Amino acid sequence: MVDIEKIMQEIREEIKEKGLDKELPAFESGAPIRCGAVYECFDEDYFYENVEQMNQTCLIQPDRPIAGNPIAVLIKKTIRKLTRFYIAPAFCDQSQFNVAAVKAMNSLRYYIDEDRKSKARIDELAKRVEELEKRLESRGRE
Amino acid sequence: MRIVQILSTIAFGDAVGNHTIAMRRLLEELGYDTEIYAQNIDHRLKKGTAKSIDHLKILNKRDIILYHMSMGTDLNYSIVNYPGRKIMVYHNITPYQYFYGYSKANYDLTYMGRDGLNFLKGKVERCFADSEFNKTDLIEAGYTCPIDVLPIIVPFDDYEKAPNQRVLRQYEDDWVNILFVGRIAPNKKQEDIIRAFAYYKAYVNPKSRLFLVGSYKGLEAYYRKLQQYVRDLGVGDVVFTGHTKFDEILAYYKLADVFLCMSEHEGFCVPLLEAMYFDVPIIAYKAAAVPETLGGSAIAVDDKQPAFIAKLIERLLNDRALREAVVKGQQERLKDFSYDRTKETFKRLISDCVR
Numbered sequence: 001m002v003d004i005e006k007i008m009q010e011i012r013e014e015i016k017e018k019g020l021d022k023e024l025p026a027f028e029s030g031a032p033i034r035c036g037a038v039y040e041c042f043d044e045d046y047f048y049e050n051v052e053q054m055n056q057t058c059l060i061q062p063d064r065p066i067a068g069n070p071i072a073v074l075i076k077k078t079i080r081k082l083t084r085f086y087i088a089p090a091f092c093d094q095s096q097f098n099v100a101a102v103k104a105m106n107s108l109r110y111y112i113d114e115d116r117k118s119k120a121r122i123d124e125l126a127k128r129v130e131e132l133e134k135r136l137e138s139r140g141r142e
Numbered sequence: 143m144r145i146v147q148i149l150s151t152i153a154f155g156d157a158v159g160n161h162t163i164a165m166r167r168l169l170e171e172l173g174y175d176t177e178i179y180a181q182n183i184d185h186r187l188k189k190g191t192a193k194s195i196d197h198l199k200i201l202n203k204r205d206i207i208l209y210h211m212s213m214g215t216d217l218n219y220s221i222v223n224y225p226g227r228k229i230m231v232y233h234n235i236t237p238y239q240y241f242y243g244y245s246k247a248n249y250d251l252t253y254m255g256r257d258g259l260n261f262l263k264g265k266v267e268r269c270f271a272d273s274e275f276n277k278t279d280l281i282e283a284g285y286t287c288p289i290d291v292l293p294i295i296v297p298f299d300d301y302e303k304a305p306n307q308r309v310l311r312q313y314e315d316d317w318v319n320i321l322f323v324g325r326i327a328p329n330k331k332q333e334d335i336i337r338a339f340a341y342y343k344a345y346v347n348p349k350s351r352l353f354l355v356g357s358y359k360g361l362e363a364y365y366r367k368l369q370q371y372v373r374d375l376g377v378g379d380v381v382f383t384g385h386t387k388f389d390e391i392l393a394y395y396k397l398a399d400v401f402l403c404m405s406e407h408e409g410f411c412v413p414l415l416e417a418m419y420f421d422v423p424i425i426a427y428k429a430a431a432v433p434e435t436l437g438g439s440a441i442a443v444d445d446k447q448p449a450f451i452a453k454l455i456e457r458l459l460n461d462r463a464l465r466e467a468v469v470k471g472q473q474e475r476l477k478d479f480s481y482d483r484t485k486e487t488f489k490r491l492i493s494d495c496v497r
Contacts, residue, residue: 002467004441011453012445021449024340025374027333027367 047112051105058098062091143496144175147231148195148224149210150217152178154186155388157294157412158212158233163191164295165208165231168488181217201226206495209266211235212409214254222265229495230266231292234276234409234431235259240329244364248327259283270491272410275431279409290491294410295484301392301419309393317379318350318459321398321422323391323413324405326358326365326382333371334404334427334446338455340377341448346456351379355386355394395420400455403427404446411435415479418472423458423465425451437478439471 015021062084066076147166153159162178169176178192195217201207205226211218212233221228235255241248263284270292271277277289313319320339324330332354339352358365365382372380383390401417403426414435417424424440426432433442441454458465477483 002464004464004468007457007461007464008441008443008450008454011450011457015447015449015453020345020453021447022341022345024337024448025371027337027371 044112048109051102051109054098054102054105058102059095060091060098062087143204143206144177144201145169145206145208145492146176146198146201146226147178147208147210148198148217148221149178149180150213150215151182152180152184152187152192154184157410158210159184159187160297161231161233161294162210164297165488168295168485169492172489172492174492181215198224203227208270211259211262212255214251214256214258218255218258219261222262227495228266230262230269232269232271232276232280232409234272234279236327236329236407240327240407241361244328244367245361248360268495273431273434275434276409292487292491293479293484294412295481295488296412296415296479298419298481300388301395301416303389303392305393305396306387306389307393309390310396313351313397316349318347318399318455319353319394319397320350320400320402320455321353321355321394321417322402322404323355323394323416324403324411325356326354326361326368328361328364329407330356330405331427332368332404335402336368336371336375336377336380338402338404338446338448338451339380340375342452342455343377343379345449346452351381353381353383353394353398355383355391357385358382359385391416395422398422399459400425402451402455403432405429405432408432408435414440415476418476421469421473423468424472425454425458437475439475440468 063080066073066080068076147162149158149162152162166176166178179195179198180192181195183192183194201224203225207221207224207226207228208231209217209221209228210231210233212235214235236248236252238249238252238256241252259280260283264286266287268287269277269280269285269289271280271289272292272294274291277291280289320335320342322330322332322335326332335352335354339350343350354368369382383394386394395416398417398420399422401413401422401424403411403414403424405411405427406429408430410431414424414426414432418439424436426436426440426442427446428442428444436442441458443451443454445451458468
C-alpha cells in the first residue's frame with residue numbers, strides 16, 4: 001500500500017533539509033506586456049510600432065500575385081475579372097477609411113509628442129520656480 | 143411532451159457542447175421528442191446537431207426546457223418568457239475577478255453571468271449541477287429548489303480514435319512530457335505550472351518539456367504575459383499549442399508522462415477524466431471541484447511550491463509502485479464517470495422530472 005501523504009511529507013522535509021527551494025521570478029514581476037488587440041494599458045513603443053505599420057499598409061490593393069498550375073491560374077484570373085466590379089470599389093472604400101484612421105492616429109501621435117514636450121517644459125519651469133523660491137527665501141533671511 | 147435543451151453557444155469539442163449532445167442522445171434513447179436550440183452554433187458541428195433558437199417551435203406548459211447556464215447572455219433573462227417547465231443545467235461561472243486586466247469581454251461575460259444566475263433564482267423549478275461544488279455554489283447563490291448532481295457525460299468512445307501522427311512523430315523521444323489541457327485562462331493558473339516546470343527542468347531533469355494545450359482566443363493579453371514569464375524564467379521547451387484538433391489532443395495525452403493541473407477554479411474539469419482515461423498520472427492542486435472529480439485518486443496537493451511539485455514529479459516518474467498505485471486509483475475513479483453509470487443517473491433524474 002503506497003502512502004502518498006507520507007511521500008509528500010518526505011519530499012517537504014528533503015526540501016527543507018537540503019535547502020532546495022529556489023527563488024524564482026514572480027509572475028507579477030514580468031516586464032510590461034504588449035496588450036495586442038485587447039487594450040488594458042498604454043504601451044508607448046507598441047503604439048508607435050502600430051502607427052508606423054498603419055502608415056505603411058493603409059492603402060490596400062485587390063490584386064495579388066496569382067500562383068498555381070496554369071489551369072488554376074486561368075480560373076483564378078477569370079474569377080478575379082468577373083468579381084472586379086464588386087471587389088474594387090469595396091477595396092477603395094476600405095482604403096479611404098484606412099487613410100482617415102491613419103490620419104487620426106498620426107494626429108494622436110503628434111499630440112502625444114507635443115504633450116511630452118509640454119510636460120518636459122513644465123518640469124523645467126517647476127524646477128526653475130523652485131530654485132527662484134529658494135533664492136528669494138535665502139535673501140529674505142539675509 | 144417535448145424536452146428541449148437551450149444554450150447560448152454550442153461549441154465544437156468543448157465539455158458543455160459534448161454534454162449537451164450526449165444528453166440529447168440519451169433523451170432520444172428514452173423515446174423523448176427532443177432538440178437542441180442555441181443562439182450561436184459552431185459551424186464545425188455536424189449539420190443538424192442544433193437549431194437556431196429563432197426556429198424554436200411553440201412549447202406548451204408541460205414541455206421541459208433544460209437550460210444550460212455557464213456565462214452571461216441575454217438568454218439568462220429571456221429564458222423565463224418561454225412557456226414550459228424550466229430546469230437549469232449549471233456548469234458554473236468563472237469568478238469575473240480572474241479576468242480583470244486581461245480581457246474586458248470575459249470580465250463582462252462572467253460578471254453578467256453572475257447577475258443572470260441571481261436573476262434566475264426562484265424562476266427554475268429544479269437544477270442539475272455538474273458537481274457537488276457547483277451545487278454548493280447554487281445554494282450559496284440562494285437557490286432553494288431541488289438540486290441534483292449530474293456529472294458531465296464524457297463520450298469516452300471518441301478517445302479511441304487515432305492520435306495525430308505528426309504530433310507523435312515530432313515529440314516521440316526519451317524526454318519527460320508534462321501536460322496540461324485547458325484553455326489559456328487566468329483561473330487555470332498556467333503560470334504556476336510554468337514555474338514548477340522551470341524548477342523541474344533547471345534542477346531535476348533538463349530533458350523535459352511542458353505542453354500547455356488549449357486555445358488562448360479572447361485571452362491574448364494573459365497569453366502574452368505567460369510568454370513573457372517564460373522568458374523571465376529563462377526556461378525552454380514550453381509549448382503553447384494554441385487551439386488544437388481533437389486528434390492532436392489525443393496525441394498529447396499519448397505523449398504525456400504527467401498531467402499537472404494548478405487550476406484554482408473548475409466546475410468539474412473534464413481533462414482530469416481524460417488523463418485518467420489515458421493512464422496519465424495526475425498531480426493537481428486541491429481547489430474548487432478538482433478534489434471532488436479526483437475523488438481521492440491521483441495526487442492532490444495543497445502546495446504550489448515549485449521545488450515541491452518538481453520533486454513530486456520526479457518521485458512519481460521514478461517510483462514505479464507509486465506510479466502504478468496512482469494510475470490504478472485513477473482507473474477505479476474513472477469507473478464512476480463511465481457512460482453507463484452517468485446514463486443511469488440521467489435517466490433517473492429525467493424520470494423524476496417527468497413524473
